Amino acid sequence: LKCCGGADGFIDWNNNIYFNCSENNPSRERCGVPYSCCRPVDDGSLIINTQCGYDTTDKSSAEVSDRIYTVGCISQLVKFVNSNLYLIGGVSLGIAVLQILGIFLARILHTQIDEQKTRFENSKQQNQYMSRF
Structure with a gap:
């Protein structure tokens, strides 16, 4: 500077x-x-x-x-x-978009993991139910 x-x-x-x-x-x-x-x-x-x-x-x-x-x-x-206000603003906005995209993808992953856990628990309960017979 x-x-x-x-x-x-x-x-x-x-x-x-x-x-x-x-x-x-x-x-x-x-x-x-x-x-x-x-x-x-x-x-x-x-x-x-x-x-x-x-x-x-x-x-x-x-x-x-x-x-x-x-x-x-x-x-x-x-x-x-x-x-350099426009350049700094553009870079900041680009970083913010990437951060929001990361949060969005992490939320999708979290939802998919929860669905898999639910499926596993349901199949586990079905296996226990079927083993009684």
Whole structure:
């Protein structure tokens, strides 16, 4: 989704104990974001520097936008859902139809099993009745 963080973007990583910018955080990842927030190289093929997110949350969005994604993942997810609403609805409807079909077939199987049990019980009773004579 080309995003980083939650609602407030990359700044949300300040809430994480490993990435926050507090003075008592000894981690090397202090004031940073994870590798998943890094932007790929110009050709878009790969990310060469896995430490590109270090020392970013204490800077402004404009200063780090060339190295990491600054937009929050919640807003990106909302955009994705809105732009693919018909596809998501179609897939959901298809899954629902398959589930209903499965329930219908299971009910038919249950009915057939009950009929077989009834036939067996009836034939068992007839055999007991016939054995008396």
